[in-house]
Amino acid sequence: NANKNRLSYFYISGNPGSGKSQLAGLVAKRVYDKTTDLSSSPSFVKTLNAENTETLLDSYVSLATKLSCPELKVTSIYSSNDKAIEEKICNLKDLIETKISFYERWLLVVDNVTSLSSTLGFLPELGSEQWGNGQLLITTQDCSCVPPNSSLCCHTSISQGMMPSEACRFLATISG
Numbered sequence: 078n079a080n081k082n083r084l085s086y087f088y089i090s091g092n093p094g095s096g097k098s099q100l101a102g103l104v105a106k107r108v109y110d111k112t113t114d115l116s117s118s119p120s121f122v123k124t125l126n127a128e129n130t131e132t133l134l135d136s137y138v139s140l141a142t143k144l145s146c147p148e149l150k151v152t153s154i155y156s157s158n159d160k161a162i163e164e165k166i167c168n169l170k171d172l173i174e175t176k177i178s179f180y181e182r183w184l185l186v187v188d189n190v191t192s193l194s195s196t197l198g199f200l201p202e203l204g205s206e207q208w209g210n211g212q213l214l215i216t217t218q219d220c221s222c223v224p225p226n227s228s229l230c231c232h233t234s235i236s237q238g239m240m241p242s243e244a245c246r247f248l249a250t251i252s253g
Contacts, residue, residue, distance in 0.1 A: 081209075082206060082209035082210060083204045083205065083206055083209045083229060084201055084202070084203060084204060084205040084206075084208040084209055084211060084212070084213065084229070085203070085204075085212050085213070085228075085229045085230065085231075086203050086212070086213045086214075086215060086229065086230045086231075087212060087213070087214045087215070087230075087231045087232075087233075088215050088216075088217065088220075088223045088230070088231070088232040088233070089101060089214065089215070089216045089217075089232075089233055089234075090216075090217050090218065090219070090220035090223060090232065090234045090235075091218070091220075091234055091235040092218065093218060095235045096235060097188075097216040097217075098188050098189070098216055100216075100235070100247070101124075101186045101188060101214050101216050102124075102186070104184075104186075104214060104247075105122045105124065105184060105186050106122075108122055108182075108184045109122040109184075112182045118180075118181035118182070119179055119180045119181060120180055120181055120182040120183055121143065121144075121180060121183045121184075122183065122184045122185075122186070123136075123139075123140050123143065123183075123184075123185055123186070124136070124185075124186040124187075124188055125137065125140065125185055125186070125187045125188065126188055126189055127187050127188060127190045127191075127196050127199075127215075128188075128189040128190075128191060129191070130162045130163060130166065130199075131162065132189075133166055133196070133199060134155070134162050134165055134166050134169070137166055137169040137170060137173065138151060138155050138169065140169075140173060140185075141169050141172055141173050144173055144176040144177070144180075145176065146172050146173060146175075146176055147172075150172060151169070151172070154168045154172070155169075163199070166199045167199065170199065170200075170201065174201070174207055174208065177207065177208055177210070177211070178207065178210070180210060180211070181210055182210055182211065183210060183211035183212075184211060184212055184213075184214060185211065185212075185213050185214070186213075186215075187200060187213055187214065187215045187216070188216050189216065189217075190215055190216065190217035190219065191217070191218065191219065192219055192222075193215075193217055193219045193222035193223065194219075194222050197222075200213060200215075201213070203229055203230060204229050220232075220234060231250065233247055233250075
């Protein structure tokens with residue numbers, strides 16, 4: 078709501094083993110519990126594994142299936158021998174975009190991003206109105222490419238894990 082129905086990003090960066098994925102999982106659970114308790118409108122929470130293009134492709138196939146994209150179309154894109162993995166990801170993202178507007182609230186946790194510069198092109202565009210009812214929560218070690226905070230983009234960095242008070246402030250910030 079704070080982003081006027083435009084897609085926002087929230088980055089969690091930190092060293093390996095600092096708890097980025099665990100924190101993202103806690104946020105995802107909280108968002109899921111909150112949306113299912115407050116609304117009967119369609120909503121979802123899903124994790125995309127962005128460790129590499131193969132895992133991201135598999136995650137997009139799973140998301141497309143969960144959002145009831147046409148199964149034959151999803152299978153055709155995924156099993157095509159004529160397309161590179163990157164093109165398949167983009168095609169699936171475009172297919173998902175046709176279904177995303179049916180969901181009032183959603184959260185995609187984009188986990189294990191190793192290179193932000195090479196992954197961002199495979200994600201919905203920051204500020205997009207077509208993807209506007211949701212938010213991306215991105216975990217990465219690559220904090221050098223995280224854009225500065227703005228109305229659509231926030232970043233928190235953790236190094237050795239978070240103290241409970243820091244975690245509470247973080248959850249309050251991301252949940253609005």
